[in-house]
Amino acid sequence: MASVPVARRRRFEDFSWVDFIINALRFIIIALVIIGSANTLLSGRFTFEQWVSLFVAGLAQGSIYALIALGYTLVYGILLMINFAHGEVFMSGALTTVFLAHAFDRSGFLNSQPLLAIIILIIFAGLVSMSVALLLERLAYRPLRSAPRLVPLITAIGASFFLQYTFRGFFGSQFRSYPAVDALKGSLEIGTINIPIVQPVVFIAALVLMGGLYWLVERTKLGKAMRAVSEDKEVSRLMGIDIDQIIMFTFAIGGMLAGAAGVINGLFRPQGVNFFMGFVPGIKAFTAAVLGGIGNIRGAMLGGLFLGVIEAVGPNLIFNGLGIPGSNQLKDVIAFTMLVLVLIFRPQGLLGERLTEKKA
Amino acid sequence: MEKHRKPYWRTALQVGLVAGVVLLYLGTIGMLAAFQEREVIYEIVSLGQILIVFPSLVGGWMAARRVQAHGASPVVAIASSVLAGIAAAVPTLIMLVINANVENVRDVLVNINRDWVDIVTFGNRDDLLAGAVLLLVVLAVASAVGALLTLLPGKLRSALIFTSALVLLVGMFGETVRQILQQLLPRETLDSIYRRTSLRVGPAVIIFVLGFIGSYFWAYRKETASRSAPRAANVTPRSLTQRIIVFIVLAIVLLALPLIVGRALSDILVTVGLYVLMGLGLNIAIGLAGLLDLGYVTNYAVGAYICAVLTSTGTLGLTGGQMSFWVVIPIALVAAMITGFLLAMPVLKMRGDYLAIATLGFGEILGTLAISDWLRPVIGGAQGVLFIPKPNFFGTELVNPEQLYYIVLAACAITLFISIRLNNSRVGRRWMAIREDEDVAAAMGIDTARAKLLAFTISAATGGVAGAIFAAKVGTVFPNSFTVFVSINVLSLIILGGMGSNPGIVVGAIALVGMPELLREFSEYRWLIYGALLIFMMLNRPEGLIPSKVRQRELAAESPPESTPNPTSAAQPAIGD
Amino acid sequence: MKRLLVVLSVFALVALLGVAVMPVGAQDCTDEIGCVELGPDDPITVAYMLTISGGTASLGEDSLGAIEVAIDDRDGELLGHEIELVGEDSLCSAEGGQAAGQRIAANPQVLGIIGSNCSSEAVAALPIISEAGMLMISPSNTSPRLTETDPDKGGVWEPGYYRTAHNDLFQGAIAADFAYNILGKTKLATVHDGSPYAESLQAVMADTFTELGGEVVFQGAVNVGDTDMSAILTDISASGAEIIYFPIFQPESEFFTVQARETPGLEEVTLMGADASFADTFPENTGEPAVGKFLSGPYVAESEAYDAFLARWDEVVGGVPPSGFHAHAYDATNILLNAIEAVAVVADDGSISVGRQALRDYISGLTDYPGLTGNLTCNETGDCATGEALAVFEVTQAEVDGNWPPPVVWLPGMDAMMEPGS
Incomplete structure (x- = not known):
């Protein structure tokens, strides 16, 4: 371990010109961001209230990213593999549960007992996604644990396509939507600021789930075992931990969170439910996980929220002031530039440990 | 037990x-x-x-x-x-x-x-x-x-299975077989073999019987042959003349291929060729230097758009269609290399999966820019660039896929040659050292940053060429041709074929790009089968269809080939639940 | 291996020689660009070229289902011959369209093609199809350049191209007319989703709106896959637009509609879309926020015919059509089959001969064909749906509760809006 920093210093000694260009790039980007933001703010095009509502919407969206990102990060922490199919695990729960939600809606249960109904939906979606995640682990990933790193990645990509088109075969390609819950209609008014009630609810629900996960990982025996396995598999095996079981638990927890995220997403953004719905959130959540430092649970939460907010606020704040047409189109540019920028500053992500770099 | x-x-x-x-x-x-x-x-x-x-x-x-x-x-x-x-x-x-x-199950x-x-x-x-x-x-x-x-006795069984599979394939690929035979046989004869794309009973029986007899005797001969001369014979290195003969036969087959298979299949061949080209390029980054690049589509897009704006006769064309395709190719190549170089700089310090997501991000950024209203005055935005003329070869317009095939073939041949040379060069060995362990490579005095930059830059070049040929072939460039699926496809075909193996790339491209095109009945299930195929192959042949010799040795020598510890093999004698 | 190669090459050589000396069958076909000759037992082959997989699969399934219904309406037979439907997935991309075109063109039995879905596919496939003497009728290409002959205006039309979908030039202009003259709006915001369809439609709308005297205060776009529209909606809200025109596809159009109503400052803004979201799943998925939204779409004169079609769909395909162009695809298929029926020369033994140019001529001369999407009359560059066959609809609560289609509130040429339901 001790030799690593020495090697690193020597390695980067003699190419200061690359550093120079990167630094120049960094300054240009930051200057653009500042100029754009300043222009926008000074122009007074948007009111303070609008910024706040954008921020809150971003937080709600970000908390959904965070829930999905946790699945990536948990699996990565233990297996050091990118579960590329995790977006599809999210989709499986969300898509399957939409039928139950409509059944609840038709029977009136959804609106007479909204809290109970939503909890049942979340559990159902969690179970569906968990089953998919476990099947995935058992059939596709477990036989590959000792394979070179790229092999499970390709398997995961294959699994991603396989799951998408399996669910398309099951339920068709039609877009569906979650039924509206009366209790979540309307909005909160705080002074002059108007916030749809569903947004804080989504945020809080996600926080509760994340809190539960944090407790599970930090405070329980199972969590301790998970952490031990992610530190060192050989040693934890010697300590009497059943590694297969821990890995299964990890996939199960990640899957449950993704399924829950599917329903919470359905409350927040009810439309667009079909077999393809997992792909974009999957990539976004993966980005969030890396942004926060992949393998790090708090990092995934932070990364998700950060990404959600930057996507909501960024286009208007930065591009509008630069006079770029179709600013909203370029929000992925902001998200990914931000990612690359963060990774230049901190190659291990916002909260990532140095250790992961060595492992990666 | x-x-x-x-x-x-x-x-x-x-x-x-x-x-x-x-x-x-x-x-x-x-x-x-x-x-x-x-x-x-x-x-x-x-x-x-x-x-x-x-x-x-x-x-x-x-x-x-x-x-x-x-x-x-x-x-x-x-x-x-x-x-x-x-x-x-x-x-x-x-x-x-x-x-x-239950009512309404199908809802x-x-x-x-x-x-x-x-x-x-x-x-x-x-x-x-x-x-x-x-x-x-x-x-x-x-x-x-x-x-x-x-x-059943082994020989009989394998003959039976082989023959059934043969009949099934001839029937399943009916359309392809027809298209090939169309060049050779009159329609009436074809119609007596196939009805549309399904085999008729008589020919099916004939194929079955012939195939069965053939494969049975094949198995029989092999058995007696292997009994008389145990192995060894296969392993002797081929002599130079043998190699030359193989090379010439291969060259003739490759040159004659579009004539044999006809227009529609040539079109598929061109597409496969473009992916081979990209596969050879990405292989330099990923197979040699171990750099996991998920944004290879950027190079493809740069090449295509460069070709589009430089040669288009439409309003977006910069030269009014005056520039020749042959001049554009080197420009596209250089442009892609510059892109590769620029995008490599920020990610030099990143490793493994961080690199993967950052390059994936670059792909998304470029895709977003291509479709954006912001750049519409230059590259057309959602409406793309139209009116890209076909390449002109000494006065002949290369309109048909049969003709374009030769451009792709030439590009592949040149790339293959360079790739083989690189593989055996000093640079190539440096890359491999980085792939194996970057820290050790740095400690050995390798300038890893420069080597990685070089890998990214050279790897980008073929993507640019492929993009330019693509633009000329299709005649239009739309932003939705440059999605992350291109990157995924190129990556997957490298791994499927066998990482670091050039023949593997060809086989991988045929399997992942060519096959889905051939099996059009399955179009609805094409991605399902694609996914299942990837999983199946990775589970059963993780080293790829045609693994490179180095890689094969690596995998055989040590069961856990990379630094990750191996939990499964150790998990059997579990110490309690 | 070596022996196999040798045998194969000998075989190939002999066969090539055989082709060279083989006499070409003389046929008594007088058509300029050739005929399709079918024996008494040969099927009549029509092809589809649609986007069957990927994110736009619902569009292709929608058209394919309608084609199947149209064929099933005739019990799968035409002139005593079985109708055989072959097809290609064109992937909603130029290269996909080109590959599909090559493969369909390689089958000389194909009489006509229903497709493509996406305009980019058609741009790449059309030269091949046209060259092969075939014809294609698109149910959902709306790009003006496809029926424009002048390359300087971006036109790519070639003989053999027809469409039952509405040219953006009609639909965009009608939308502008309606918004400016009937609704009296003067400040327009337009939004597209990066598809050539929406981009071109909003451009025509914005240009016409400006010509009429209105002001375009915002032009922007969303990305396919976006679920959060808050950023762009806030931007629109700040621009002071009175009407938002967003001819984008589902589900982005659904997200957009719902979130527009949640955005401060846009609660009362007028929303208008086009036939991309003209599907009964749109109000169902969107719910109350869809009420009051205007949609331009095909004028379904007799809604009984459409209801009957939906019932047939449920019988043949099952469920409901997943997108908004099934009626166009149904009409396109019927036009093609009618044309074959009309043009085919039937011999006594039941074998038939169909002239390719005759087929094209028949469709080019089509007048007042009563289709599901209105009365169709094809012009010389293949536009079969004219502006007259369009109407503006208003989504009401009834549609949210399951009714479809919504009431017509305006037809081109009217001076004022009709009351919904009258």
Whole structure:
């Protein structure tokens, strides 16, 4: 371990010109961001209230990213593999549960007992996604644990396509939507600021789930075992931990969170439910996980929220002031530039440990 | 081994149920219904029918094998497999009962509809009981056939399986075979072999008989040959003349290929060639230097857009169509290299998966910019760039895919040559050192930053060329051609073919790009099959179809080939739950 | 291996020689660009070229289902011959369209093609199809350049191209007319989703709106896959637009509609879309926020015919059509089949001969064909749906509760809006 920093210093000694260009790039980007933001703010095009509502919407969206990102990060922490199919695990729960939600809606249960109904939906979606995640682990990933790193990645990509088109075969390609819950209609008014009630609810629900996960990982025996396995598999095996079981638990927890995220997403953004719905959130959540430092649970939460907010606020704040047409189109540019920028500053992500770099 | 013996009937039930779940799955995703219409042998065998019996056939085979491994007699094995066949019907029967009693099942499961009922009950929609009995009988028989196969002598069995597969393939690829034969045979002759794309009975029988005799004797000859000359003979290195002959034959075949296969298949060949080109390029980054680049599409897009704006005769064309395609190729190449170089700089310090997501991000950024209103005045935004002229070769416009094929072929040949040279060069060895361990490589005095920059830059070059050819071939460039799926496809074909192996890239491109194009009946299921194929291959042949020799040695030498520790092998003697 | 190669090459050589000396069959076909000759037992082959997989699969399934219904309406037979439907997945991309075109063109039996879905596919496939003497009728290409002959205006039309979908030039202009003259709006915001369809439609709308005297205060776009529209909606809200025109596809159009109503400052803004979201799943998925939204779409004169079609769909395909162009695809298929029926020369033994140019001429001369999407009359560059066959609809609560289609509130040429339901 001790030799690593020495090697690193020597390695980067003699190419200061690359550093120079990167630094120049960094300054240009930051200057653009500042100029754009300043222009926008000074122009007074948007009111303070609008910024706040954008921020809150971003937080709600970000908390959904965070829930999905946790699945990536948990699996990565233990297996050091990118579960590329995790977006599809999210989709499986969300898509399957939409039928139950409509059944609840038709029977009136959804609106007479909204809290109970939503909890049942979340559990159902969690179970569906968990089953998919476990099947995935058992059939596709477990036989590959000792394979070179790229092999499970390709398997995961294959699994991603396989799951998408399996669910398309099951339920068709039609877009569906979650039924509206009366209790979540309307909005909160705080002074002059108007916030749809569903947004804080989504945020809080996600926080509760994340809190539960944090407790599970930090405070329980199972969590301790998970952490031990992610530190060192050989040693934890010697300590009497059943590694297969821990890995299964990890996939199960990640899957449950993704399924829950599917329903919470359905409350927040009810439309667009079909077999393809997992792909974009999957990539976004993966980005969030890396942004926060992949393998790090708090990092995934932070990364998700950060990404959600930057996507909501960024286009208007930065591009509008630069006079770029179709600013909203370029929000992925902001998200990914931000990612690359963060990774230049901190190659291990916002909260990532140095250790992961060595492992990666 | 003694302690764990299950009763035979449990093994049979287990295997049968798995087969049954697969059958139900095939029905629920609509594959049975979709394939029912596709007749492999005209009016005799449809693909749907094969699909119904296939899981039970395999199930019966496996059940028989398993119980035989525990010492069961042939009769018991067949009985077990019949039991497995009956079990295989159970999931589908349960779904039939549900479908009959619950209304609107198909509002949720869209493929549990009348067609499906028709298929699994063999047309007895109105008499479900008879249909169910028929299904049980058919699956039990299929399963028993599977068991019987295990009892046949090895040579006979392999000949039988090979020949059935042959007939199936000739029928399944009917359209492709027709298109090739179309060049050679008059339509009447073709129509007597095929009806549209399904084989007629007579030719099917002839193929079966000939194939069977042929493969049986092949197996017989091989057996006697290997008995008289045990191995060794294969391993002697080929002499120079032999190599030259192989090379010349290969060159002739490659040159004649578009003439043999016709226009539509040449079009596929060109596409496959473009992916081979990109695969060869990405292989430098990923196979040699170990840099996981998920944004290879950026190079492809840069090449295509450069070609588009420089040669287009439309309003977006910068030269009014004056610039020749042949001048554009080197420009596209250099432009892609510059892009590769610029994008490599920020990611030099990143490793592994961080690199993957950052490059993926670059791909997304470029895709977003291509479609954006912001750059529409330059590259057309959503409306793309049109009116890209075809390459002009000494006065002849290369309009047809047969002609464009030769451009791609030449590009591939040159790239292949460079790639082989690089592989054996100093730079190549540096890259491999970085791939194996970056820290050690740095400690050995390798300037890793420069080597990585070089890898990214050179790797980008072929992407640019492929993009330029693509633009000229299609004649238009739209932003939605440059999605992350291109990157995924290129990456997957490298891994599938065998990382670091040049022939592997060709085979991978044929499997992942060519095959889906050929099997158009499966278009609805093309990505499903693509995904399943990737998983299946990675589970069964992680080293790829044609692994490179170095890689093969690596994988063989040490079972855990990379730094990750190996938990599975150690997990068996678990120390408590 | 070596022996196999040798045998193969000998075989190939002999066969090539055979082709060279083989006499070409003389046929008594008088058509300029060739005929399709079918024996008494040969099927009549029509092809589809649609986007069957990927994110736009619902569009292709929608058209394919309608084609199947149209064929099933004739019990799968025409002139006593079986109708055989072959097809290609064109993937909603130029290269996909080109590959599909090559493969369809390689099958000389194909009489006509229903497709493509996406305009980019058609741009790449059309030269091949046209060259092969075939014809294609698109149910959902709306790009003006496809029926424009002048390359300087971006036109790519070639003989053999027809469409039952509405040219953006009609639909965009009608939308502008309606918004400015009937609704009296003066400040327009337009939004597209990066598809050539929406981009071109909003451009025509914005240009016409400006010509009429209105002001375009915002032009922006969303990305396919976006679920959060808050950023762009806030931007629109700040621009002071009175009407938002967003001819984008589902599900983005659904997200957009719902979130527009949640955005401060846009609660009362007028929303208008086009036939990309003209599907009964749109109000169902969107719910109350869809009420009051205007949609331009095909004028379904007799809604009984459409209801009957939906019932047939449920019978043949099952469920409901997943997108908004099934009626166009149904009409396109019927036009093609009618044309074959009319043009085919039937011999006594039941074998038929169909002239390719005759087929094109028949469709080019089509007048007042009563289709599901209105009365169709094809012009010389293949536009079969004219502006007259369009109407503006208003989504009401009834549609949210399951009714479809919504009431017509305006037809081109009217001076004022009709009351919904009258």
